[in-house]
Amino acid sequence: MDMNAPMEIGICVADLGKMMAFYEQLLGMRKISEIPLNEHGARMSGLGEHGYTVVRLQTPYGERIKLVCPSPTPPGESWATPTARRGVGYLTFLVSGLDALLTKLAAAGFPSIKGAVELRPGVRMSLVKDPEGNWVEFAEYVDIHAYRPDLKKA
Numbered sequence: 001m002d003m004n005a006p007m008e009i010g011i012c013v014a015d016l017g018k019m020m021a022f023y024e025q026l027l028g029m030r031k032i033s034e035i036p037l038n039e040h041g042a043r044m045s046g047l048g049e050h051g052y053t054v055v056r057l058q059t060p061y062g063e064r065i066k067l068v069c070p071s072p073t074p075p076g077e078s079w080a081t082p083t084a085r086r087g088v089g090y091l092t093f094l095v096s097g098l099d100a101l102l103t104k105l106a107a108a109g110f111p112s113i114k115g116a117v118e119l120r121p122g123v124r125m126s127l128v129k130d131p132e133g134n135w136v137e138f139a140e141y142v143d144i145h146a147y148r149p150d151l152k153k154a
Contacts, residue, residue: 008056008064009091011134016069018131020055023065026108027093029057032064042070065091090127090135094148098124098140116140123147 013019023029034055042048052070095101102112105128113127122142130136141147 006062006064008066010054010066010068011091012068012070013132014069015131016053016055016067019067019069020057022110022130023057023067026105026110029059029065032056032058059093090137092137092139094144095138095140098126098138101138102126102128 011019020031024031034053036051036053038051039049042051048070050070050072052068055067055069056064057067058064098116102116106112110128110130113129116124116126118124123139125137125139128136128138145151
């Protein structure tokens with residue numbers, strides 16, 4: 001595989017507004033675009049039976065998530081195609097200032113599941129659920145370059 005841009009992750013959602021507020025306003029991701037796709041395009045691509053809207057949000061490092069909201073939203077768990085289902089395993093954000101972030105998220109109604117946990121010396125993490133129950137991990141490394149030597153030092 002010869003990648004020419006950072007990876008993007010699609011999260012299929014039922015409530016686009018709530019999910020945008022969480023990722024854009026609380027986590028500070030930047031909205032890149034919002035594009036509606038009609039039923040014909042959705043069927044052609046194999047992503048769904050009906051139209052959908054995709055919102056692209058980007059981190060400062062260039063990674064993107066795509067919030068994909070089908071129209072109409074399928075009922076319950078009968079989500080048969082990629083845009084007709086919700087969620088991923090979990091997202092991981094590598095952060096600084098974990099405690100301040102957890103305080104901000106808790107104040108907005110998104111408390112940490114177990115608080116900040118020290119997995120090993122120099123590595124702390126915490127899990128939070130977004131508005132639709134997807135797991136979001138926030139990991140803080142004392143020495144991020146030991147974990148990710150590919151990242152340029154500032």
